[in-house]
Every structure is written in C-alpha cells, then in structure tokens.
Amino acid sequence: MAVEPEKLxxxxxxxxxxxxxxxxxxxxxxxxxxxxxxxxxxxxYFPIAVGSAMIALSAVSVARLDRETRMxxxxxxxxxxxxxxxxxxxxxxxxxxxxLTASIAFIPAMALLGGDRNFLRIAVGTxxxxxxxYVVFNLAFAQPFPAELILGG
Amino acid sequence: MVEVLSGLPHALIxxxxxxxxxxxxxxxxxxxxxxLTATLAMALLLPFTYTMSPLVALGMMAGIxxxxxxxxxxxxxxxxIPGTPSAVATxxxxxxxxxxxxxxxxxxxxxxxxxxxxxxxxxxxxxxAPPLVSLALQFGPTEYFWxxxxxxxxxxxxxxxxxxxxxxxxxxxxxxxxVGMDMMTGSERLVFGIRHIAGGIxxxxxxxxxxxxxxxxxxxxxxxxxxxRADLTGAGLKVREAFTLTKTWIRSGLIGVVIGIMPGAGGxxxxxxxxxxxxxAAKDSALFGKGDPRGIAASECANNADNASSLIPTLALxxxxxxxxxxxxxAMLIQGLNPGPALFSQHADVVYGFMWQMLITAxxxxxxxxIGAKLFVNMLRIPxxxxxxxxxxxxxxxxxxxxxxxxxxWLMLGFGLMGYVLSRSGYPIAPIVLGAILGPMAExxxxxxxxxxxxxxxxxxxxxxxxxxVIAVVAILALPLVRGRGRKNEAAST
Numbered sequence: 001m002a003v004e005p006e007k008l009x010x011x012x013x014x015x016x017x018x019x020x021x022x023x024x025x026x027x028x029x030x031x032x033x034x035x036x037x038x039x040x041x042x043x044x045y046f047p048i049a050v051g052s053a054m055i056a057l058s059a060v061s062v063a064r065l066d067r068e069t070r071m072x073x074x075x076x077x078x079x080x081x082x083x084x085x086x087x088x089x090x091x092x093x094x095x096x097x098x099x100l101t102a103s104i105a106f107i108p109a110m111a112l113l114g115g116d117r118n119f120l121r122i123a124v125g126t127x128x129x130x131x132x133x134y135v136v137f138n139l140a141f142a143q144p145f146p147a148e149l150i151l152g153g
Numbered sequence: 154m155v156e157v158l159s160g161l162p163h164a165l166i167x168x169x170x171x172x173x174x175x176x177x178x179x180x181x182x183x184x185x186x187x188x189l190t191a192t193l194a195m196a197l198l199l200p201f202t203y204t205m206s207p208l209v210a211l212g213m214m215a216g217i218x219x220x221x222x223x224x225x226x227x228x229x230x231x232x233x234i235p236g237t238p239s240a241v242a243t244x245x246x247x248x249x250x251x252x253x254x255x256x257x258x259x260x261x262x263x264x265x266x267x268x269x270x271x272x273x274x275x276x277x278x279x280x281x282a283p284p285l286v287s288l289a290l291q292f293g294p295t296e297y298f299w300x301x302x303x304x305x306x307x308x309x310x311x312x313x314x315x316x317x318x319x320x321x322x323x324x325x326x327x328x329x330x331x332v333g334m335d336m337m338t339g340s341e342r343l344v345f346g347i348r349h350i351a352g353g354i355x356x357x358x359x360x361x362x363x364x365x366x367x368x369x370x371x372x373x374x375x376x377x378x379x380x381x382r383a384d385l386t387g388a389g390l391k392v393r394e395a396f397t398l399t400k401t402w403i404r405s406g407l408i409g410v411v412i413g414i415m416p417g418a419g420g421x422x423x424x425x426x427x428x429x430x431x432x433x434a435a436k437d438s439a440l441f442g443k444g445d446p447r448g449i450a451a452s453e454c455a456n457n458a459d460n461a462s463s464l465i466p467t468l469a470l471x472x473x474x475x476x477x478x479x480x481x482x483x484a485m486l487i488q489g490l491n492p493g494p495a496l497f498s499q500h501a502d503v504v505y506g507f508m509w510q511m512l513i514t515a516x517x518x519x520x521x522x523x524i525g526a527k528l529f530v531n532m533l534r535i536p537x538x539x540x541x542x543x544x545x546x547x548x549x550x551x552x553x554x555x556x557x558x559x560x561x562x563w564l565m566l567g568f569g570l571m572g573y574v575l576s577r578s579g580y581p582i583a584p585i586v587l588g589a590i591l592g593p594m595a596e597x598x599x600x601x602x603x604x605x606x607x608x609x610x611x612x613x614x615x616x617x618x619x620x621x622x623v624i625a626v627v628a629i630l631a632l633p634l635v636r637g638r639g640r641k642n643e644a645a646s647t
Contacts, residue, residue, distance in 0.1 A: 060317035114373040114538025
C-alpha cells in the first residue's frame with residue numbers, strides 16, 4: 001500500500017537470495033525459541049511464541065517463493081556488501097586512529113565505490129567535511145571521541 | 154483547550170525556537186536531496202538528542218518532519234525526481250510547469266500548500282489527541298495488549314507487499330525488544346553472555362542502523378551525480394492567487410489528516426489520494442498532468458497534512474503508526490517520556506508544547522522556504538556518492554556520542570546489515586522498530602492482565618473495548634485474504 005519494496009525497476013534480487021533470507025529469519029526464530037525454552041514460567045511465553053511465529057512466517061515465505069527475479073530500490077548486492085565492509089573497516093580504524101582521521105580515507109574510498117571520478121571534488125569535499133565535523137563535534141559540542149592521529153583530540 | 158494553550162509558552166522559549174529553525178532548514182535541505190528522507194534525517198539526529206532538553210529535541214524533529222515534506226517537492230518540480238516518496242504526485246503537474254518556464258511559481262504553490270497542510274494537521278492533532286486520551290484512560294492491561302497487537306498487525310500488513318514478510322518483520326522487532334533482562338523475573342533473555350546488551354538494546358542505535366545505513370548504501374548506486382542543472386525560472390506566486398487554492402487545501406488537508414491517523418498509511422498515499430480526489434472533483438480535469446497548479450497544491454497539502462495527524466495515536470495511545478512516528482516516540486523514550494495518557498498529565502508542558510511546535514514549524518517552513526529557495530535548489534548539485542559516506546560517518550559519530558561505547562557503533566553496523574539484507578528481500582523495516590517498541594508493551598500488558606485475572610484467558614475478551622479491538626485485529630488479518638480473493642475474481646472475469 002504505502003511502500004512496495006519489490007519494484008518493477010531497480011536492482012535485481014534473485015530467488016536464491018530471497019530463500020537464504022527467509023531461512024535466516026527461520027534460523028533466528030529457532031534461536032529465539034531455544035532461548036525461550038530455557039526460561040522459567042511466564043518469561044518463556046513471548047520468546048517461544050515470537051520465535052515460533054518467525055519460523056512459521058518464514059515457511060510461508062518459502063512456500064510462496066517463485067523463480068522470478070524481483071527488483072528493489074536498495075543498493076546492488078555486491079556494492080552494498082562492499083560498502084558495509086568498508087564501513088566495518090572504518091569503524092575498526094576509528095577505534096584505533098580516531099573517527100576524523102579514518103574519515104580521510106573512508107570518504108574518497110566510498111565516493112569511488114559510488115562511481116564519482118571527480119578527484120578534485122572528492123578531495124575538497126573530504127577536507128571540508130573533516131574540518132566541519134572537527135569544529136562541530138570536537139570544538140562546539142566537545143564530545144569525547146577516541147584519540148585522533150591527526151587534528152589532536 | 155486551556156491545557157493546549159498552556160503549551161505555547163514552552164514552545165516559544167529561545168532554545169526551542171532555535172531548534173525549530175535549525176530543524177526546519179535541515180528538513181527542507183534533506184527533503185530536497187533525492188534519497189534522503191525525514192526518517193533518515195531523524196535517525197541521524199536521534200543519538201544526539203540524549204544531551205538535549207525534550208522540547209529542543211522534539212522541536213528539531215518537528216522541523217525536520219514538516220520541512221522535509223516540502224523539500225521533497227523541489228526536485229519533484231525541477232527535475233521530475235521526487236525528493237521523498239511523498240512527492241510523487243507533485244511531479245505530475247510540477248514538472249510541466251517548470252518546463253514551461255514557471256519553476257518559481259510551481260515551487261511557491263508547493264510551499265504555501267505544504268504550509269496549509271501542516272497547519273491543518275497540527276490543528277487536528279490539538280483537537281483530536283486530548284479526547285482520545287480521555288478514552289485511553291479507560292484502558293487496562295488487556296486493552297493495551299490488544300492496542301499493541303492491533304498497531305503491530307496493521308502496520309505490518311499495510312506496509313509489506315507480502316503479508317508474511319510484514320508480520321515476520323514485526324516478530325523480528327519483538328524479538329529485539331525481548332533482548333535483555335526480564336523486568337518481572339530478572340532473568341536474562343537472548344543475551345548469550347554479551348554483557349553489553351544485558352540491559353537491552355539501545356533504541357537509538359537500532360533506529361540509526363536500520364533507517365540510515367541502507368539508504369546511504371542505496372545512494373552509492375544513485376544516478377544523482379550532482380551534474381544536473383536546476384534553476385528557478387519565471388515569476389513567483391502572488392498572494393491573491395494563493396487564496397484561490399483554499400478549497401483544494403481544505404479537501405486535501407482533510408484527506409491527509411485521515412490518512413495520517415490510519416496506522417501504516419503515510420504521506421505518499423496521502424499525496425496520491427489528495428491529487429486523485431482533486432482531479433476527480435475538478436470540472437476541467439483534462440488540465441491535470443499538464444501543469445495545473447491545483448495538482449501541486451493537492452499533493453503537497455495532503456502529504457503535509459499527514460504529518461502531525463500521524464502522531465495522534467503515538468501521543469495518545471503510545472502506538473506509533475509509521476516509521477517517523479516511531480522515531481518521534483524513540484526520541485521521547487530517550488528523554489524518559491512514555492507516550493500515552495500518562496504523558497498528558499505528567500508532562501503536559503512537553504506534549505502540548507510539542508503540538509505547538511508542529512504548528513510553528515509550518516510557518517517557519519514558509520519563511521525559510523521563501524528566503525532560502527536558491528540555497529535549497531543548489532543542494533541538488535551535491536553528488537550522492539560523496540554524501541553517502543558523510544551520512545555513514547555522522548551515524549557512527551552520533552552512535553558513539555550517545556553511549557561512548559564502540560560496541561554500540563558495531564551494533565549499529567549490525568542493524569544496518571540486517572536492514573539492508575531484509576529490505577532487499579521485501580521485508581519492510583518500519584514494523585521491526587514498531588515490534589521493538591510495542592513488543593515489550595504487549596508482553597508486560599499480557600502478563601499483568603493474566604496476573605490480575607489469575608490466569609483466566611477469557612479476561613482478554615471481557616470488556617467492550619477489548620472486543621472491539623479483537624474485531625479490528627481480525628479484520629486487519631483478514632484483509633490480505635479478501636484482497637487475494639478480489640484479485641482471483643478479477644483475473645477470472647478477464
């Protein structure tokens with residue numbers, strides 16, 4: 001009605017991926033049931049009911065799975081996972097060398113992944129963002145962040 | 154009425170006014186950039202609200218909500234790309250007007266109509282929410298249990314293409330809400346020895362991951378590279394011309410208010426229905442789609458009229474009807490405010506002040522929209538590929554700032570991954586959040602009701618309100634079956 005995630009145009013989602021996601025939801029439901037079964041009395045009611053519902057609803061999704069490739073507005077599979085991998089690397093680096101220092105590598109890398117090849121624009125955008133973030137978060141809000149390799153902190 | 158008026162001075166304190174101005178400007182900017190929505194902007198802001206006072210946080214969010222709805226009209230009119238999903242119907246007549254060299258006129262119509270819609274909606278919130286609270290005061294644990302179940306099922310079924318996926322999303326959310334210590338027995342559930350989540354999962358962390366990470370990733374594949382040219386052409390709208398649209402505003406405003414109150418609907422449905430009704434009511438409907446100002450006015454007024462009215466069930470019952478309302482509720486919970494009848498008696502200054510903020514930001518939107526038109530148009534030139542990593546960095550900074558724990562930044566990434574994977578396969582995201590909010594409410598109400606009734610399950614259908622809610626839940630659950638039967642009959646007849 002309001003939102004239809006599976007569109008006629010966009011990036012493809014193959015049946016195998018939809019099957020894998022439905023099975024992952026069922027597996028998560030199984031874990032919830034297992035944990036619920038270890039609880040005593042009324043603490044167990046909701047986890048068991050919720051986990052069982054997740055398994056049953058996944059079974060319905062699997063039963064209704066067709067062989068057609070659907071379309072989504074979300075990022076393409078490979079680019080999305082590469083983006084998430086880069087975000088994970090950024091978070092790891094941020095803990096070691098600070099958020100703003102890690103941003104100097106992260107912004108250009110992600111912009112290139114997004115297909116931007118205007119290097120001057122990327123460089124200017126990165127420097128402007130890091131300075132702005134430093135002024136806002138470190139100076140104006142004085143938020144305590146992990147120590148920065150550059151820009152003090 | 155006196156209670157409503159008592160909130161005005163609280164909304165007019167300096168910090169609140171500044172927050173509303175910043176929020177409204179940010180909302181218009183966000184809405185003007187295709188791919189960025191009010192939900193994303195609020196998810197980004199949420200972790201930073203921990204250190205704000207309630208009316209500063211809510212004022213900023215009110216501004217973002219109203220501003221972004223108008224902002225979405227800017228690329229819809231200038232480039233035929235809806236900045237937000239709610240602006241789809243604005244493209245039908247907005248773009249032809251811009252192509253005819255009257256872009257400024259079209260933008261002014263969108264602006265005044267958005268303002269009219271926001272005013273109608275804020276007034277509806279002020280008028281409808283307080284009586285609803287009187288009704289909610291008669292609710293006990295059983296009624297609250299059914300209200301939570303109704304909220305979850307309706308939103309899940311209306312937001313998903315496939316009912317099973319919508320309900321599965323809601324169940325995932327309830328499971329997330331179960332993580333941590335059971336408040337009644339003290340036992341740990343779904344913690345698996347991870348001490349960091351023993352106290353439960355931080356709502357802001359979950360909301361930021363689910364609502365900000367997947368759209369940022371989608372922007373990496375966006376065609377908006379910032380090379381597009383969009384200019385303000387022609388003369389603007391005259392005051393006298395604006396008032397010829399009054400009938401359109403009243404019609405579309407009422408449609409928007411009704412759609413807003415319905416759980417699971419939303420601004421995109423309101424905009425399209427408002428446009429369709431205006432076209433149906435017009436004697437010269439052939440002009441629609443060719444640059445008729447009534448088309449822009451109907452769409453923009455209806456999608457803004459959905460805003461404040463969608464908060465009526467959130468404030469009065471504690472049941473958010475859509476993702477933005479869930480984020481608003483998240484902001485309140487962060488401040489230690491529990492939406493529902495108690496909020497109106499214990500924090501009347503905040504709740505009524507917030508209603509005024511929804512009204513005041515409508516007028517701020519008009520002023521800022523007129524003053525900053527050129528700046529907002531220039532936002533269309535920012536390439537999406539450069540904006541995406543900046544959003545992800547702000548998500549990470551915000552999450553870290555809210556709890557000072559790197560573990561929560563990793564948790565945000567986990568929710569981002571979950572949102573991305575589920576959304577790709579057609580699982581809606583909003584029910585996950587509603588599940589996490591309403592799940593614990595449903596469970597505690599369920600267990601309290603059982604304790605009060607000494608385990609008698611018939612207590613769940615003992616009051617007229619409970620029976621009415623059960624009928625509503627059954628009707629919502631039957632909706633997909635009715636729809637499926639209708640489609641089959643349609644297919645058989647063709």
